[in-house]
Amino acid sequence: MTDLTAGSAAFSPLDLGALAYFIVAWVAYGLSVGRLRGRMISLSQIMNVHRSNWARQIIGRENRVVDTQINASLQNGTAFFASTSLIALGSVLTLSRSGDDVLNLFATLPFGTVANRTTWELKVAGLAVVFVYAFFKFAWAYRLFNYAAILLGAVPPKGSGVSDTEVMRAVRRLAAMNVSAGRHFARGQRAFFFALAYLGWFVSPYVLIASTSAVVVIMWRRQFASEIRKALLEAGEGPHEGPLLAPAEEART
Numbered sequence: 001m002t003d004l005t006a007g008s009a010a011f012s013p014l015d016l017g018a019l020a021y022f023i024v025a026w027v028a029y030g031l032s033v034g035r036l037r038g039r040m041i042s043l044s045q046i047m048n049v050h051r052s053n054w055a056r057q058i059i060g061r062e063n064r065v066v067d068t069q070i071n072a073s074l075q076n077g078t079a080f081f082a083s084t085s086l087i088a089l090g091s092v093l094t095l096s097r098s099g100d101d102v103l104n105l106f107a108t109l110p111f112g113t114v115a116n117r118t119t120w121e122l123k124v125a126g127l128a129v130v131f132v133y134a135f136f137k138f139a140w141a142y143r144l145f146n147y148a149a150i151l152l153g154a155v156p157p158k159g160s161g162v163s164d165t166e167v168m169r170a171v172r173r174l175a176a177m178n179v180s181a182g183r184h185f186a187r188g189q190r191a192f193f194f195a196l197a198y199l200g201w202f203v204s205p206y207v208l209i210a211s212t213s214a215v216v217v218i219m220w221r222r223q224f225a226s227e228i229r230k231a232l233l234e235a236g237e238g239p240h241e242g243p244l245l246a247p248a249e250e251a252r253t
Helices: 004-010 013-035 043-060 065-107 117-154 164-202 205-224 227-234
Strands: none
Touching: 013 043, 013 164, 013 205, 043 065, 043 164, 043 205, 043 227, 065 117, 065 164, 117 164, 164 205
C-alpha cells in the first residue's frame, strides 16, 4: 500500500507549488465563469438566459415534440460524457500498473524528472480523482435533465384554464432545473479539460504550470472572447433580456 506521508515528502516544493497553481486556476476559472457581470458575462451565462427563454416559449406551444427532442439530445450528450469518464477512469487504473515502464519513458524526455514509484502512484491517483469528479457531475446532470423532462411535461398546456401565476411557476421550475443541469454538465466538461492539463505533471512541474495556463487561456477565450459570444451580444442577446431565474440562483451558475 502506498505510504501517503512518504509520498508527500517525496514531492519537491516545485511539485507542490505547481499542484497548488493547478487547483487555484481551476477554482478561479470556475468562479469567474459564473460570477462576472456586465460586459464580462460569460457565454455560459448568456446561454442560461436562452434556456430560460426556451422555457417561456413552451407556454404557447400545444405540440411539444420538438422540446422533448431537444431535452433528449441534451440528456444523451450527457450520458456519452458520463460513459467516457468511466472509460478514462479505467485507463488511469490500468496506467497505475505500468509505473516502471512509464517512469523510464518520462525520464528520457527533455523536461522529464526522475520520480519514484510512490510519487507516480500518487499522481495517478490524483488523475483518477479528477475523472471520478467528472463522472459524478455528468451522472448528476443526466439525472437533472431527466427531471427537466418531467417538469417540461408538467407545464400546463395553452388553454388549459390554469392561472397565469401557476403557469409561470411551472416555467420557472423547468428553467431552474435546465440551468442547473447545464451547470453540472459544464463542470464535468471543465474537469476533462483540466485532466488534460494535469497530464503535464507526469512530465515535470514546469509542464504542469504551462499546460494549466494553456488550458485556462483556451477556455477563457471560448467563454469571454469567442466569435459566437460576440455575435450574441451584438445581436442584442444577453443579460439585459432578463432571465426568469432569481439573481441568487443565476450567480451560482
